[in-house]
Amino acid sequence: xxxxxxxxxxxxxxxxxxxxxxxxxxxxxxxxxxxxxxxxxxxxxxxxxxxxxxxxxxxxxxxxxxxxxxxxxxxxxxxxxxxxxxxxxxxxxxxxxxxxxxxxxxxxxxxxxxxxxxxxxxxxxxxxxxxxxxxxxxxxxxxxxxxxxxxxxxxxxxxxxxxxxxxxxxxxxxxxxxxxxxxxxxxxxxxxxxxxxxxxxxxxxxxxxxxxxxxxxxxxxxxxxxxxxxxxxxxxxxxxxxxxxxxxxxxxxxxxxxxxxxxxxxxxxxxxxxxxxxxxxxxxxxxxxxxxxxxxxxxxxxxxxxxxxxxxxxxxxxxxxxxxxxxxxxxxxxxxxxxxxxxxxxxxxxxxxxxxxxxxxxxxxxxxxxxxxxxxxxxxxxxxxxxxxxxxxxxxxxxxxxxxxxxxxxxxxxxxxxxxxxxxxxxxxxxxxxxxxxxxxxxxxxxxxxxxxxxxxxxxxxxxxxxxxxxxxxxxxxxxxxxxxxxxxxxxxxxxxxxxxxxxxxxxxxxxxxxxxxxxxxxxxxxxxxxxxxxxxxxxxxxxxxxxxxxxxxxxxxxxxxxxxxxxxxxxxxxxxxxxxxxxxxxxxxxxxxxxxxxxxxxxxxxxxxxxxxxxxxxxxxxxxxxxxxxxxxxxxxxxxxxxxxxxxxxxxxxxxxxxxxxxxxxxxxxxxxxxxxxxxxxxxxxxxxxxxxxxxxxxxxxxxxxxxxxxxxxxxxxxxxxxxxxxxxxxxxxxxxxxxxxxxxxxxxxxxxxxxxxxxxxxxxxxxxx
Ligand SMILES: CC(=O)SCCNC(=O)CCNC(=O)[C@H](O)C(C)(C)COP(=O)(O)OP(=O)(O)OC[C@H]1O[C@@H](n2cnc3c(N)ncnc32)[C@H](O)[C@@H]1OP(=O)(O)O
Numbered sequence: 001x002x003x004x005x006x007x008x009x010x011x012x013x014x015x016x017x018x019x020x021x022x023x024x025x026x027x028x029x030x031x032x033x034x035x036x037x038x039x040x041x042x043x044x045x046x047x048x049x050x051x052x053x054x055x056x057x058x059x060x061x062x063x064x065x066x067x068x069x070x071x072x073x074x075x076x077x078x079x080x081x082x083x084x085x086x087x088x089x090x091x092x093x094x095x096x097x098x099x100x101x102x103x104x105x106x107x108x109x110x111x112x113x114x115x116x117x118x119x120x121x122x123x124x125x126x127x128x129x130x131x132x133x134x135x136x137x138x139x140x141x142x143x144x145x146x147x148x149x150x151x152x153x154x155x156x157x158x159x160x161x162x163x164x165x166x167x168x169x170x171x172x173x174x175x176x177x178x179x180x181x182x183x184x185x186x187x188x189x190x191x192x193x194x195x196x197x198x199x200x201x202x203x204x205x206x207x208x209x210x211x212x213x214x215x216x217x218x219x220x221x222x223x224x225x226x227x228x229x230x231x232x233x234x235x236x237x238x239x240x241x242x243x244x245x246x247x248x249x250x251x252x253x254x255x256x257x258x259x260x261x262x263x264x265x266x267x268x269x270x271x272x273x274x275x276x277x278x279x280x281x282x283x284x285x286x287x288x289x290x291x292x293x294x295x296x297x298x299x300x301x302x303x304x305x306x307x308x309x310x311x312x313x314x315x316x317x318x319x320x321x322x323x324x325x326x327x328x329x330x331x332x333x334x335x336x337x338x339x340x341x342x343x344x345x346x347x348x349x350x351x352x353x354x355x356x357x358x359x360x361x362x363x364x365x366x367x368x369x370x371x372x373x374x375x376x377x378x379x380x381x382x383x384x385x386x387x388x389x390x391x392x393x394x395x396x397x398x399x400x401x402x403x404x405x406x407x408x409x410x411x412x413x414x415x416x417x418x419x420x421x422x423x424x425x426x427x428x429x430x431x432x433x434x435x436x437x438x439x440x441x442x443x444x445x446x447x448x449x450x451x452x453x454x455x456x457x458x459x460x461x462x463x464x465x466x467x468x469x470x471x472x473x474x475x476x477x478x479x480x481x482x483x484x485x486x487x488x489x490x491x492x493x494x495x496x497x498x499x500x501x502x503x504x505x506x507x508x509x510x511x512x513x514x515x516x517x518x519x520x521x522x523x524x525x526x527x528x529x530x531x532x533x534x535x536x537x538x539x540x541x542x543x544x545x546x547x548x549x550x551x552x553x554x555x556x557x558x559x560x561x562x563x564x565x566x567x568x569x570x571x572x573x574x575x576x577x578x579x580x581x582x583x584x585x586x587x588x589x590x591x592x593x594x595x596x597x598x599x600x601x602x603x604x605x606x607x608x609x610x611x612x613x614x615x616x617x618x619x620x621x622x623x624x625x626x627x628x629x630x631x632x633x634x635x636x637x638x639x640x641x642x643x644x645x646x647x648x649x650x651x652x653x654x655x656x657x658x659x660x661x662x663x664x665x666x667x668x669x670x671x672x673x674x675x676x677x678x679x680x681x682x683x684x685x686x687x688x689x690x691x692x693x694x695x696x697x698x699x700x701x702x703x704x705x706x707x708x709x710x711x712x713x714x715x716x717x718x719x720x721x722x723x724x725x726x727x728x729x730x731x732x733x734x735x736x737x738x739x740x741x742x743x744x745x746x747x748x749x750x751x752x753x754x755x756x757x758x759x760x761x762x763x764x765x766x767x768x769x770x771x
Pocket of ligand 1: 531546575580
């Protein structure tokens with residue numbers, strides 16, 4: 001039975017002591033949350049109570065050391081902490097992901113940020129305690145302040161967070177009153193670990209495993225050494241030891257090849273070096289246990305970049321580089337946080353790939369990733385083995401604090417599967433109500449999380465508390481089927497406009513800032529609009545027009561409110577870009593840098609709603625198109641022709657380009673076969689520019705024709721590269737190029753292979769300078 005006690009501090013502490021004894025016995029965690037101005041006494045008492053049951057402990061103390069008073073608070077309680085104490089700066093907390101602590105103390109006086117909270121709570125082990133203390137969750141908090149707009153901010157997120165603390169067992173609260181809800185549920189404690197009956201990898205590696213799940217998974221990795229293309233998928237919630245076992249497995253795969261003639265090279269990639277560090281650490285540990293001492297290269301902050309031995313190497317490279325690296329095995333950690341675009345390229349280019357990922361958790365949901373894998377398995381082109389790990393390593397299965405964390409941070413939000421799509425209603429959600437209604441919040445946030453693997457717990461707080469963030473949705477009889485998170489932007493003061501033009505940046509107002517910097521039209525800064533931060537439709541109802549319908553409603557809504565524009569900025573995946581262009585949005589900016597993590601170019605699209613916005617967006621679109629057409633061989637040289645074609649089709653701004661008769665004669669010579677492509681490339685380039693600048697025509701080349709023109713004529717890719725970039729052979733590409741040029745020459749100038757190959761000076765007139 002669970003109950004809520006409301007008693008004195010002494011009673012509170014004695015109940016907590018009992019709970020800690022039970023937790024040690026049954027290997028689960030408790031949480032103490034202190035929220036009051038004078039938190040120090042309670043904090044000190046709770047820490048004392050903890051150490052009554054432990055002579056020493058592994059302690060993590062997290063704070064922002066540079067914040068006023070933070071160090072002093074740490075020093076005050078430092079004397080009470082016995083054992084090894086890691087003082088962790090929140091900003092570098094990701095470096096501690098693999099560690100385990102008995103006591104985790106979070107100083108929430110300067111900041112309350114869901115990402116940090118989730119990450120650090122996870123590090124507490126069974127039998128341990130998590131303490132969070134703050135003067136007031138909503139007063140002067142760094143992350144909160146960064147969300148505020150013109151000094152205004154809501155507290156829907158914090159209100160819900162406080163409610164969740166009261167709902168869950170294992171949680172003890174010290175605020176204006178003392179409350180405690182000891183854990184009464186059941187836990188499953190892991191059985192003593194035993195090795196699988198038959199093992200191929202050395203016993204030393206198996207001994208480094210902390211659970212039976214890990215032993216089993218370790219053996220499965222061995223299948224990667226068999227013939228043919230193989231993909232191994234390892235998914236688990238956080239804290240199951242999947243990265244560690246992947247590292248041990250790499251040591252095992254290396255060991256199998258150590259005495260062979262052939263060198264062994266494994267590549268590890270992940271969104272960042274630090275997210276790959278667990279795999280690396282355990283690979284090193286594994287190799288050491290086998291008696292090998294690899295040479296280690298470290299990064300500036302001490303993370304392992306590579307391990308090298310006599311005839312093997314294990315190296316980290318960033319996700320984009322990993323596509324074209326060579327080696328025997330590619331291990332992709334936190335694969336769900338890497339764009340599926342890149343994952344598909346890994347499977348194409350590598351024979352053995354291991355994808356490792358969190359299926360849900362605060363790096364975001366892995367649904368896009370899972371969808372990709374399900375398709376891969378259904379195609380049956382590649383041998384695929386799917387492994388999951390369920391047992392937590394640090395604490396017992398059924399731990400109440402893991403449950404609280406998932407609920408409080410909405411880590412397992414689930415969209416519905418709608419059955420009835422007949423009647424859909426467009427709604428603007430009341431955020432207060434949404435954050436009080438768990439089921440609606442789970443549906444709405446679930447749609448966003450499953451579509452956007454990049455969502456993390458901080459995003460939910462921004463969505464809830466940011467006064468400029470608005471949520472729109474489409475609701476069916478069964479529940480929500482589509483959601484959009486919108487941010488109000490623009491209406492900038494002159495000082496902000498100047499700041500942006502001078503290269504300064506500021507939070508929010510992303511679209512006005514980008515447009516100011518790239519088109520230099522000041523008026524854009526004053527205009528007001530809606531940036532669609534996220535838009536998503538439940539997976540099974542995509543491609544049925546719901547997204548477009550919602551977008552139409554949003555645009556009409558914005559028009560009614562007198563806004564100047566609706567826009568969006570997103571990672572430029574061709575499918576998504578097509579959605580925007582189809583709905584009449586103009587591409588106005590593409591970042592010159594590919595996003596290393598996701599492998600795509602961030603794109604800004606916009607739809608003008610007022611006359612002045614139409615004028616300004618006209619300029620921005622023209623400037624963008626000019627940049628794309630003229631620098632695609634340089635700034636955007638590695639943009640896929642697929643993307644470029646959609647961007648060029650979407651940038652509907654017109655310019656007349658004249659092609660001189662000298663060039664037309666060169667083009668005729670090319671069509672007739674008397675001049676090779678390289679000799680007529682100047683004329684062809686002009687003709688292709690003319691085509692892409694022409695937005696008045698009522699005919700189109702096929703997308704395949706356009707792709708070849710972009711790849712060869714505009715990007716200048718060597719013929720040999722066309723196969724890998726647009727997937728066609730040299731002869732097919734040559735054929736398409738010829739066809740496209742002959743269509744263009746005929747349509748614009750009636751030039752064909754029978755046209756004149758030369759012209760007289762008299763005919764030419766004074767088009768060129770006489771010297
Ligand atoms: C700022 C941002 O959030 S950008 C990221 C957009 N969101 C996502 O990528 C999440 C996953 N995808 C989705 O939730 C949806 O597919 C959306 C929101 C992109 C589009 O909504 P839908 O209802 O699926 O699109 P709708 O049926 O109205 O329009 C279809 C067009 O969009 C494009 N499209 C983009 N994604 C998809 C998709 N997953 N399925 C089908 N069509 C898609 C196609 O060009 C399609 O045109 P076509 O039918 O002629 O091929």
